[in-house]
Amino acid sequence: MIIYQYDKSFEGLLSCVFEAYERKIFPETLQETGTPLPLFYDDAIQVFTDPLKANRVWKGLTHKLSPAGLSVIASCWLSELPESDILLFRYIRKAIDAPSSIELQFGDPDILKASQIAKKVNNERLRVIQFIRFQKTIDNTYFAATEPLYNVLPLVTEHFQDRFSDQIWLLYDVKRSYGYYYDLHAIKEIQLKDPVRILTTSPQGNPLLAPDEILFQKLWQTYFKSIAIQERINPQLHRQHLPVRFWKYLTEKKSL
Amino acid sequence: MDDAILEKLKILAESAKYDVSCASSGTFRRHQHGSIGSANGWGICHSFAEDGRCISLLKIMLTNYCMYDCAYCINRRSNDIRRATLSVTELVHLTIEFYRRNYIEGLFLSSGVVRNPDYTMERLVRIVKDLRTIHRFHGYIHLKGIPGASPELIHEAGLYADRMSINIEIPNEKSLQTLAPEKDFQSVFTPMRHIQQGILENKEDRQKFHSAPRFVPAGQSTQMIIGATPDSDRDILRLSSALYRRPSMKRVYYSGFVPVNSYDHRLPALKQPPLIREHRLYQADWLLRFYQFKVDEIVDDAFPDLDLEIDPKLAWALRHPERFPVDVNRADYEMLLRVPGLGVKSAKMILVSRRYGKISGSQLKKMGVVLKKAQYFITCHELPFQTIHEIRPERIRQLLTAARPPKEDPRQLKLIFEP
Ligand code: SF4
Numbered sequence: 001m002i003i004y005q006y007d008k009s010f011e012g013l014l015s016c017v018f019e020a021y022e023r024k025i026f027p028e029t030l031q032e033t034g035t036p037l038p039l040f041y042d043d044a045i046q047v048f049t050d051p052l053k054a055n056r057v058w059k060g061l062t063h064k065l066s067p068a069g070l071s072v073i074a075s076c077w078l079s080e081l082p083e084s085d086i087l088l089f090r091y092i093r094k095a096i097d098a099p100s101s102i103e104l105q106f107g108d109p110d111i112l113k114a115s116q117i118a119k120k121v122n123n124e125r126l127r128v129i130q131f132i133r134f135q136k137t138i139d140n141t142y143f144a145a146t147e148p149l150y151n152v153l154p155l156v157t158e159h160f161q162d163r164f165s166d167q168i169w170l171l172y173d174v175k176r177s178y179g180y181y182y183d184l185h186a187i188k189e190i191q192l193k194d195p196v197r198i199l200t201t202s203p204q205g206n207p208l209l210a211p212d213e214i215l216f217q218k219l220w221q222t223y224f225k226s227i228a229i230q231e232r233i234n235p236q237l238h239r240q241h242l243p244v245r246f247w248k249y250l251t252e253k254k255s256l
Numbered sequence: 257m258d259d260a261i262l263e264k265l266k267i268l269a270e271s272a273k274y275d276v277s278c279a280s281s282g283t284f285r286r287h288q289h290g291s292i293g294s295a296n297g298w299g300i301c302h303s304f305a306e307d308g309r310c311i312s313l314l315k316i317m318l319t320n321y322c323m324y325d326c327a328y329c330i331n332r333r334s335n336d337i338r339r340a341t342l343s344v345t346e347l348v349h350l351t352i353e354f355y356r357r358n359y360i361e362g363l364f365l366s367s368g369v370v371r372n373p374d375y376t377m378e379r380l381v382r383i384v385k386d387l388r389t390i391h392r393f394h395g396y397i398h399l400k401g402i403p404g405a406s407p408e409l410i411h412e413a414g415l416y417a418d419r420m421s422i423n424i425e426i427p428n429e430k431s432l433q434t435l436a437p438e439k440d441f442q443s444v445f446t447p448m449r450h451i452q453q454g455i456l457e458n459k460e461d462r463q464k465f466h467s468a469p470r471f472v473p474a475g476q477s478t479q480m481i482i483g484a485t486p487d488s489d490r491d492i493l494r495l496s497s498a499l500y501r502r503p504s505m506k507r508v509y510y511s512g513f514v515p516v517n518s519y520d521h522r523l524p525a526l527k528q529p530p531l532i533r534e535h536r537l538y539q540a541d542w543l544l545r546f547y548q549f550k551v552d553e554i555v556d557d558a559f560p561d562l563d564l565e566i567d568p569k570l571a572w573a574l575r576h577p578e579r580f581p582v583d584v585n586r587a588d589y590e591m592l593l594r595v596p597g598l599g600v601k602s603a604k605m606i607l608v609s610r611r612y613g614k615i616s617g618s619q620l621k622k623m624g625v626v627l628k629k630a631q632y633f634i635t636c637h638e639l640p641f642q643t644i645h646e647i648r649p650e651r652i653r654q655l656l657t658a659a660r661p662p663k664e665d666p667r668q669l670k671l672i673f674e675p
Pocket residue numbers: 322323324325326329330331332333367368369436
């Protein structure tokens with residue numbers, strides 16, 4: 001068994017691809033640098049991430065795959081699933097070796113699997129776009145926290161910039177401890193020292209929120225309750241569409 | 257704004273909630289600098305109410321005072337309910353503040369009729385005009401047209417709204433006049449025609465001058481109430497299919513009758529809204545719009561009502577064993593779509609995949625094609641399914657309906673409300 005070890009970054013993965021083609025030795029397993037090696041293996045190669053090499057691989061891929069195919073790679077990577085890196089390695093290798101685009105060959109288990117994962121990630125992306133709730137703070141920043149299943153924040157910023165370009169906003173992934181801040185000009189990646197301060201205080205008594213914020217949250221809750229038709233109440237369908245794991249940050253689901 | 261508005265919002269949302277059209281799709285509007293909002297072309301549901309329905313727009317009435325007395329409507333003048341009216345400023349403010357917090361895609365505005373249709377329509381137009389021109393709001397706007405409003409006002413409204421709708425409500429003119437004495441088909445179809453004309457003219461204008469302002473870019477929709485009158489599914493679907501022949505008609509919504517005025521004996525006393533029937537009508541509607549079915553294939557004089565036990569495509573297939581089995585490796589797109597259980601996505605996936613070789617049963621499964629129904633209607637490479645000819649239609653029907661748990665709560669159906 002051939003093992004490549006790398007830094008578990010996306011550029012690192014692309015560097016592994018570059019290295020493999022250069023050496024003509026292709027790994028069966030990818031591991032994070034520093035992981036103890038298994039008892040039996042044939043060769044273990046340490047790959048150093050090199051942006052130039054990564055770039056060349058990515059550029060090569062743009063000739064082999066459509067934008068949809070490239071986004072399968074990006075989305076699948078953001079799934080952060082344990083075996084997604086070696087799966088992508090094989091996907092990329094197939095893309096490079098094939099004379100024409102492989103992205104629709106669903107008879108191939110790797111291609112099918114990667115597109116299925118990408119689809120799940122995209123569904124999560126959509127859910128974040130649906131269920132993000134901004135709260136206005138005293139300094140007029142619209143703040144939203146979320147804990148998506150997959151690391152989809154990088155996939156949603158464009159949507160929010162397009163839609164809310166005239167308001168300052170901050171999207172924060174609490175699970176992964178990072179977020180994006182838009183200051184009316186550009187989007188910056190940031191880390192908050194203490195996101196909990198905005199998050200956990202009950203909105204009633206949170207001095208960080210804008211004075212009229214509670215009113216609008218109450219209005220939204222009132223609307224949410226009033227719009228349901230009592231004769232049709234359907235908790236199962238409600239849960240199916242509005243997964244419970246999002247409730248924590250949903251204005252309409254918290255108690256004020 | 258203060259707490260008093262909470263009460264108004266409650267009253268006016270409750271008055272608006274029986275209008276089911278929720279989709280906010282059909283327009284693509286990219287953001288322009290210095291303004292707020294974008295429309296995505298596909299509707300985004302921002303929440304789901306406790307009845308499981310999509311919340312995409314702030315669906316609200318400007319006022320629930322109404323001079324009309326439609327028997328099926330909670331807001332009819334003879335009802336003793338709490339009434340409220342929002343000011344233009346309040347409505348505009350609410351919409352924008354909700355939008356900025358990502359609660360909604362936009363506004364769905366309707367109104368009871370006060371004084372006369374034109375007076376009411378004028379006020380609706382004021383709001384959408386303010387939103388677009390003063391506040392530069394680019395979110396989605398669905399505006400109800402008031403039956404009987406003048407063509408000029410309908411036209412002005414169309415310059416600001418993405419979608420407009422005028423509800424038919426009752427699929428048969430006679431019944432409509434018994435239940436809503438102030439309305440007739442003409443008061444509904446005339447403004448519909450004006451919208452249609454406006455849209456067609458606008459299309460031509462925009463071909464000549466790309467900068468011509470858009471007119472109701474997401475087209476129009478309408479709604480019919482199901483189960484309030486004895487009309488059959490055939491009557492309803494024939495009307496829908498006639499409406500879909502107009503190029504501007506994008507959606508017909510079906511709303512299972514909720515007996516809000518149980519004292520009115522012109523209306524049936526239902527214990528439950530007819531949700532399964534409503535669901536089947538939506539399925540039939542999909543067959544009309546996306547599956548190239550003709551209305552007479554779904555319902556006709558011999559089968560005037562949809563089968564409540566099985567979906568309309570399966571019902572059609574069981575009536576037409578001679579069209580099956582379909583070879584998934586050869587059949588054209590149209591025929592793949594006719595296979596019960598195969599959707600648009602599966603059919604397209606099959607077309608693409610078979611370019612790379614013959615498709616087997618296990619590959620179908622791996623692609624995510626659900627074979628529960630389809631298995632009786634297809635043949636494929638190396639998998640000898642037992643098809644409709646070996647098993648017989650009656651038996652397939654039994655097999656597919658018996659699998660369900662015995663006493664299913666009809667409310668637990670997975671109703672499709674596509675975004
Ligand atoms: S005109 Fe509209 S609001 Fe008034 S009673 Fe009839 S359906 Fe209800």
